[in-house]
Amino acid sequence: MKKRRGFPFAILVLILSILGCNLPGAAPEVETAGEESSAPSPGVTVVVVVENTATPIPTDTPIPPTPTPQIPPELTLTKNSNCRFGPSSFYNIADQIASGKELPVIARSEDNEWWQVVNETGRECWIYYENATPNQDFSSLEIGEAPPLPGIPLNFYVVDQQCLSAQKKFSLTLSWSSGGGETAFRLYRDGGRVGEFKPTRLNYKDPGVPYNKVVTYELEAVNEYGVSERAIQIVPACK
Numbered sequence: 001m002k003k004r005r006g007f008p009f010a011i012l013v014l015i016l017s018i019l020g021c022n023l024p025g026a027a028p029e030v031e032t033a034g035e036e037s038s039a040p041s042p043g044v045t046v047v048v049v050v051e052n053t054a055t056p057i058p059t060d061t062p063i064p065p066t067p068t069p070q071i072p073p074e075l076t077l078t079k080n081s082n083c084r085f086g087p088s089s090f091y092n093i094a095d096q097i098a099s100g101k102e103l104p105v106i107a108r109s110e111d112n113e114w115w116q117v118v119n120e121t122g123r124e125c126w127i128y129y130e131n132a133t134p135n136q137d138f139s140s141l142e143i144g145e146a147p148p149l150p151g152i153p154l155n156f157y158v159v160d161q162q163c164l165s166a167q168k169k170f171s172l173t174l175s176w177s178s179g180g181g182e183t184a185f186r187l188y189r190d191g192g193r194v195g196e197f198k199p200t201r202l203n204y205k206d207p208g209v210p211y212n213k214v215v216t217y218e219l220e221a222v223n224e225y226g227v228s229e230r231a232i233q234i235v236p237a238c239k
Contacts, residue, residue, distance in 0.1 A: 073105040073141060075115060075132040083125035084226075086146030087114030091226040094125040103127070105134070107144025116144035149228055150221035151179025156231035159203070163238035170209040170238035174217060176202055179228060182221035188230075189217055196222070213237050 079099050084091040087109035097103070097119060106124065107116040114126045115138060126146070154177045161172035174187070178199065187194040187204055194206065194217075209215055215235045221228040 071136060073138055074102055074135045075105055075117065075127065076135070077101045077103070077127070077132050079131050081127055081131040083117065083119060083127055085125060086149070086225065087116070087126045087144070088226075090149055090228065091126070091146070092224075094123060095119045095121075097127075103132075105138060105141065108138050108141045110143050112139060147225040148181055148223075149226050150182035150223045152228045153177065153179050153182075153185065153219045153221055153231045156217075156219050156233050158233060158235060160205075161209075161235075161238075165239065168211045170211050171205070171207045172209055172235065173203060173205040174219075174233065176219055176231065178202070179221055182223055182228070184222040186220050186222055186227070187217065188219075190215060191218075209235070209238065211237075212239050 077097060077099050081097050081099075082093045083095040083097055085094050103117040103119065105115050105117055108114070109116075109126070113129050115129060115132070115134070116124055116126050118124055124144075126144075156174070156176040158172050159175045161170070163170050176185070182199050184199060185197045185201070187197070189206070190210075195204070197204065214237050217233045217235065218230040219233075220230045
């Protein structure tokens with residue numbers, strides 16, 4: 001009877017197969033996404049837990065402030081007022097406006113004592129601050145422009161005088177020069193006007209100076225907008 005030689009060989013193959021599964025580097029089978037084995041079985045409920053997800057914090061949307069309506073600058077006259085060509089009493093009167101009138105204000109003087117307004121005829125003129133009540137603070141308004149006044153007369157002197165004590169008569173001659181921008185000169189003696197002269201005339205002889213009295217002469221330059229400050233000459237009494 002012959003012996004079966006194939007049996008030991010089969011055992012050897014089986015042993016080698018078992019050892020091969022346990023060798024280092026042997027990779028286990030991994031299921032990949034998309035394969036049928038990764039899909040949940042029917043009837044199985046899958047619970048997904050999400051961790052460390054930041055909860056959005058509601059923020060207030062800023063609401064832009066409502067713009068404050070700009071109130072046009074105006075004044076109300078508290079007394080009958082002269083409205084002048086410029087911001088000083090040296091300027092001529094452009095208009096006379098009654099108390100209670102409301103006027104738009106367009107500018108101010110540098111010292112904030114005069115306000116430039118527009119009258120009913122559209123003319124720009126200046127109101128003194130004590131004659132009106134403003135509807136707001138005018139200090140932020142721009143400084144207005146005014147036409148130029150003539151310059152104060154220069155070199156105003158007594159150049160000749162005659163004091164006759166026996167006859168109690170006194171006469172003198174005054175002289176001056178131009179300060180610029182004038183259309184005339186006005187001369188005053190003790191507050192009363194002596195005369196008005198052309199801009200080319202630069203002297204005056206006074207034949208009737210009061211005797212035994214200190215006399216004050218004042219000279220101002222004139223143009224269409226107003227007058228200059230006055231040059232002053234004080235003359236001692238003739239005795």
